[in-house]
Structures are given as structure tokens and as C-alpha cells.
């Protein structure tokens with residue numbers, strides 16, 4: 055039996071094994087996907103050595119905090135990874151490790167499903183971690199011309215300019231308290247509001263009461279409705295959580311590992327539905 059893994063630090067509530075194993079069973083692929091917690095980069099190194107030796111390992115996904123560290127161990131990176139400088143998917147081919155990023159594709163597809171057009175929109179991204187990089191790259195690929203970024207640590211946001219300098223404007227976080235700015239779309243890529251700290255909200259909608267955004271997106275999917283999304287909904291703003299992105303990035307990873315398998319929209323809808331129920335159980 056072939057093996058696939060998700061590696062990261064806190065994977066207790068991860069629903070990735072459910073998503074991947076459901077796809078594997080649908081296509082009768084003799085493989086199993088499991089979570090593997092790694093406590094530091096030394097364990098990451100040992101994991102990579104194991105992957106290289108074990109002929110049954112096809113590839114793996116990477117989550118917080120190893121999306122950048124993994125690049126040190128990869129033999130080749132895709133064009134997207136070269137720009138984003140973070141990978142969430144690795145495939146083993148002829149003993150070599152090839153790095154990909156499917157997060158940005160998952161993000162882009164989830165926006166397209168909602169019919170959100172980002173061209174000529176004023177977009178604010180909250181946060182500057184790995185998720186922000188995938189988000190900004192996805193926005194760029196969708197044709198966004200101007201993306202404003204605000205992060206608790208200003209210097210980290212400044213570093214995002216290494217990813218896509220042309221479309222980025224970095225704001226000091228205090229500027230979010232200045233009502234004269236107006237954004238059409240606001241995207242939360244911080245972990246603020248994630249389980250168990252579900253009362254926390256990274257954005258104060260009250261300041262923008264006179265000029266609210268038309269659409270807000272939270273990359274968090276646990277809980278399904280964060281405080282950020284609840285506050286937006288109260289004001290009649292359209293919202294989207296990060297669950298679809300999670301499912302779509304997994305679908306893209308499966309295609310990288312097993313060729314262009316035809317994962318139809320009915321299966322995706324069924325997986326989404328079951329994921330929603332699973333996440334609701336944690337809440």
C-alpha cells in the first residue's frame with residue numbers, strides 16, 4: 055500500500071486525512087493518507103530521510119510551521135513555489151522531492167466559485183504568514199492590481215514584497231483605525247479567531263460603518279463562522295470561510311500525486327458537506 059502524509063505541528067483537529075482518504079477510495083487507489091506531527095526541524099530532517107528510503111511513500115502535504123523549512127530538503131520547486139517561497143505539497147519522483155504549492159489554487163478556485171471578481175477592486179489582506187503569501191499570489195493570478203496588507207508585525211509584511219512587489223502596498227496596522235480608507239474585499243489570513251480563541255476578531259467593522267466592504271473571506275475553517283465573518287454577516291456583507299479552499303488544495307495535491315484524476319463536482323460537494331459536519335462537531 056502506498057503512503058501519503060500531512061506533516062505539521064498541531065494536527066489534532068486536522069480533517070485532511072478524511073478528505074484525501076475519501077478521494078483515494080473513490081478512485082480505488084491503494085494508498086493511505088495519515089497525519090504525522092513533527093516537533094522541530096530535526097524531526098523534519100528525519101522524516102525526509104524516511105521518505106527518501108521508503109519506496110511506498112508517494113508524497114506528502116506540509117502545514118504550519120514547515121511550509122518554508124521543507125524547501126531546504128527539496129530537489130526541485132515549481133514556478134509558483136519559486137515565487138511564493140512556501141510549499142504545501144511534495145511529490146517523490148525517481149527518488150527526487152518536487153515541491154508544489156496548491157494553497158493558492160484552492161484559494162483562487164473558492165473565489166471563482168463565489169463569482170468574486172478581484173480585478174480593479176481595492177483589497178485588504180490581514181496577516182503576512184504562509185496563508186497570506188498564497189492569498190496574494192492567487193489574487194495576482196486572478197488579475198488584482200492593488201493589494202493592501204496589514205500585519206501585527208510590520209517587518210514581516212514588508213518581507214512580502216519579495217513575493218509580489220508590484221501589486222503590494224504595506225500599511226501600518228494602526229492605519230486600519232482610519233475610517234477614510236475603503237476596501238471592497240477584506241481577507242483574513244491571520245489565525246486570529248481560530249479555535250479555541252473563537253471570540254477574537256482581527257478587524258473592527260464599526261470604523262468602516264459608512265463604507266463597508268462588499269465581500270469578506272476568512273481562511274479559517276474552524277470554526278466555520280468566525281467572529282470576523284459573524285460581524286460581517288450582521289452588516290449584510292457577503293462572506294466565505296476557508297473550507298472550500300482546504301478541499302480544493304487537497305484535490306490539486308491528489309492530481310499532482312496520481313495524475314489528472316477526474317474529481318467531479320458531486321464528489322467535491324459531498325466531501326465539503328461531510329467536512330462541514332466534522333468541523334461543526336469540534337465547535
Ligand SMILES: NC(=O)c1ccc[n+]([C@@H]2O[C@H](COP(=O)([O-])OP(=O)(O)OC[C@H]3O[C@@H](n4cnc5c(N)ncnc54)[C@H](OP(=O)(O)O)[C@@H]3O)[C@@H](O)[C@H]2O)c1
Nearest residue numbers: 181182183184185206207210243244245248273296299300
Ligand atoms: N483554508 C485553508 O486551506 C488554509 C490554508 C492555509 C492556512 N489557513 C489558515 O490561515 C491561518 C494562518 O495560517 P499561516 O500558515 O499563514 O500561519 P502563520 O504563517 O503562522 O501566520 C500567522 C499570521 O497570523 C498573525 N497572527 C497570529 N496571531 C495573531 C494575533 N494574536 N494578533 C494579530 N495577528 C496575529 C501573524 O502575525 P505576526 O506576523 O505578527 O506573527 C501572521 O500574520 C490559520 O488559521 C490557518 O489555519 C487556511
